[in-house]
Amino acid sequence: MPLETLDDATLDGAAVAVRVDVNSPLTADGALADDARLQAHHDTLAELTDRGARVAVLAHQGRPGGDQFSQLRPHAERFDELLDVPVSYLDATYNQQARDTVEALEPGEAVVLENTRFYSEEYMELDPAVAGGTHLVEGLVPVLDYYVNDAFAAAHRSQPSLVGFQQHLPSYMGRVMEEEISVLGNVDETPRPRVYLLGGAKVSDSVDVAWDVLESGMADQVLTTGVVGNVFLLADGVDIGDASSDFIYDQGYWDQIDRAADLLDAHGDRVRFPQDVAVERDGERHELGLNALPSADGEAAMDVGSETIRLYRSVLESAETVILNGPAGVFEDDLFGRGTRELYAAASEASYSIVGGGDTAAAIRKFDLTGFDHLSTGGGACLRMLTDGDLPAVEALRNAPTVREA
Numbered sequence: 519m520p521l522e523t524l525d526d527a528t529l530d531g532a533a534v535a536v537r538v539d540v541n542s543p544l545t546a547d548g549a550l551a552d553d554a555r556l557q558a559h560h561d562t563l564a565e566l567t568d569r570g571a572r573v574a575v576l577a578h579q580g581r582p583g584g585d586q587f588s589q590l591r592p593h594a595e596r597f598d599e600l601l602d603v604p605v606s607y608l609d610a611t612y613n614q615q616a617r618d619t620v621e622a623l624e625p626g627e628a629v630v631l632e633n634t635r636f637y638s639e640e641y642m643e644l645d646p647a648v649a650g651g652t653h654l655v656e657g658l659v660p661v662l663d664y665y666v667n668d669a670f671a672a673a674h675r676s677q678p679s680l681v682g683f684q685q686h687l688p689s690y691m692g693r694v695m696e697e698e699i700s701v702l703g704n705v706d707e708t709p710r711p712r713v714y715l716l717g718g719a720k721v722s723d724s725v726d727v728a729w730d731v732l733e734s735g736m737a738d739q740v741l742t743t744g745v746v747g748n749v750f751l752l753a754d755g756v757d758i759g760d761a762s763s764d765f766i767y768d769q770g771y772w773d774q775i776d777r778a779a780d781l782l783d784a785h786g787d788r789v790r791f792p793q794d795v796a797v798e799r800d801g802e803r804h805e806l807g808l809n810a811l812p813s814a815d816g817e818a819a820m821d822v823g824s825e826t827i828r829l830y831r832s833v834l835e836s837a838e839t840v841i842l843n844g845p846a847g848v849f850e851d852d853l854f855g856r857g858t859r860e861l862y863a864a865a866s867e868a869s870y871s872i873v874g875g876g877d878t879a880a881a882i883r884k885f886d887l888t889g890f891d892h893l894s895t896g897g898g899a900c901l902r903m904l905t906d907g908d909l910p911a912v913e914a915l916r917n918a919p920t921v922r923e924a
């Protein structure tokens with residue numbers, strides 16, 4: 519089934535649940551530290567309200583037990599500022615009060631319901647049919663006409679608010695979802711040479727992508743940085759020192775070293791790893807070549823060094839397409855922002871560039887970089903889309919009933 523967009527929906531007066539991804543960094547006192555993901559959904563929400571829908575916004579924030587796990591009041595207040603229509607907040611998600619609130623919405627009004635992950639079923643990966651029978655979904659479906667999924671950044675999760683409503687309601691992609699699918703689903707049509715710059719800390723996802731794009735021939739070169747680069751150094755037999763190795767072990771990525779070594783055996787001519795790294799010594803940035811590792815003082819490798827930046831820049835400068843995910847170093851620390859800043863700047867010069875990842879986008883904002891063609895709202899979802907294709911939430915949209923069937 520083709521995916522339906524908002525162009526296919528008759529919205530006037532309809533009660534619509536729209537799942538967005540506004541999972542954002544919070545300050546210590548619980549305020550939004552960054553509203554980029556809320557801004558990204560502006561056009562979808564504005565279109566729904568402009569076209570007379572009665573809008574119930576569903577979203578999560580953080581993970582149960584984590585320090586970013588919180589109510590959605592700050593998100594609702596920010597949406598109220600961003601949109602021209604009133605946006606209220608309700609600290610309930612699917613009970614009678616939530617149903618009454620949705621039923622009482624006037625055309626063009628919106629309410630942000632409470633964090634979906636306050637309910638235990640929502641934090642489970644469920645088969646879509648099972649997700650369709652959860653309390654959250656069954657509680658809200660009676661007061662809804664349609665479901666819209668705009669939460670691309672969470673579309674790799676098979677959780678009730680992402681895959682369950684499509685079991686019951688005619689369902690549509692929101693504008694963020696539509697744009698992401700159209701760009702990331704057509705990477706194979708972008709010009710060559712095509713270079714993947716993979717860094718950051720989601721090592722297994724990045725190694726998956728590297729394997730996939732090298733085996734399929736999608737990538738002409740893969741450049742590794744960040745923790746991913748450190749794993750490839752270990753895979754090549756470089757002793758990067760206990761601090762960096764322990765970090766990889768503690769994050770549960772030890773098994774990725776063998777996968778990276780196998781990748782170097784199979785496709786070593788198209789994979790690069792750092793030739794030098796930056797550590798902190800006496801409060802300053804200090805660079806070490808591979809022959810100086812492990813560092814006698816045991817410092818962790820926190821960024822790529824100048825020689826790596828020079829080598830990678832020359833590859834990026836000859837690329838037509840660059841696909842970039844994950845910072846090259848601990849860019850949050852001013853000592854270690856250089857690799858990220860300089861490599862991203864080189865990537866932005868390519869004829870076509872695609873960027874994914876929340877921290878990656880934060881680095882781009884921090885360094886005031888422009889010129890990228892597509893800034894994905896997703897991190898894990900973007901990486902998954904670049905390898906597996908369809909995501910669970912998108913697959914569920916494809917299988918949703920049409921207006922006539924519902």
Ligand SMILES: Nc1ncnc2c1ncn2[C@@H]1O[C@H](COP(=O)(O)OP(=O)(O)O)[C@@H](O)[C@H]1O
Pocket residue numbers: 717718719720743744745748819820821843844845846847848849850874875876877878879897898
């Ligand atoms: N060498 C490194 N050592 C430790 N952490 C690193 C290193 N390089 C990058 N990082 C960290 O990786 C994190 C971002 O990784 P990731 O979550 O994969 O990115 P994204 O959110 O863009 O997908 C940042 O917090 C950054 O500090």
Ligand SMILES: O=C(OP(=O)(O)O)[C@H](O)COP(=O)(O)O
Pocket residue numbers: 539541580581671672675875876895896897898899
């Ligand atoms: O921020 C998100 O993903 P990301 O960190 O991969 O960009 C999404 O909101 C998904 O959140 P989750 O990884 O807690 O399911």
